[in-house]
Amino acid sequence: MTLFWAKGYHATSLKDLEAALNMKPGSIYAAFHSKEALFRATLDRYAGRMTAEMQAMIQSSPSPLAALQRHLEGLSELTPCSRPSTACMLVKSLLEVPQDGDLRSFITAHLDRVEQVIGAALRAAQAKGELPPSVDTARLARRVQTYIFGLKVQAQRETDPQRMHDLCQDLAAEIGRLPQSSSTEGSQSETAGT
DSSP states (O other): OHHHHHHOTTTOOHHHHHHHHTOOHHHHHHHHSSHHHHHHHHHHHHHHHHHHHHHHHHHTSSOHHHHHHHHHHHGGGOOGGGSSOSSOHHHHHHHHSOSSSHHHHHHHHHHHHHHHHHHHHHHHHHHTTSSOTTSOHHHHHHHHHHHHHHHHHHHHHOOOHHHHHHHHHHHHHHHHTHHHHHHHHHHHHHHHHO
């Protein structure tokens, strides 16, 4: 996973895989059948970890909205040296593979699952009264996912930790303002209707 994350699917050679796995080519193909199958297994592991961590954070919090805010704030701790790349492995892979094909569909399915986890958290926030019923949780989930992946890319280029911290705080604060802005919009439309 680390090797594919750092180098990308196409740039990772069989020699790289032999060294990382300490296996001969025949053993690699016997175990995984192909380079693509091994790559898919690493994406499964990466995406599984990411969604499990996010779900655990949301489930352990009395406030799903606050959990999403904490997740955004936590991205300020990303540093390029702490992993092969701060950028999401799924996003990096999506940018590398051709527009059509099974591998792209496989990657987008993982991205869809991340969006579904966020959407479930937002629906839970709605059920708890943290968000009004009028909020389109599917649309908001896409926005929050864009914030998360964008922050991971930004962490790759940002050299000033304070600027990164400020950006994460700003986006988390925006999520925190959603209930107030939604209720304000609702009261304005009610006033306009009277």
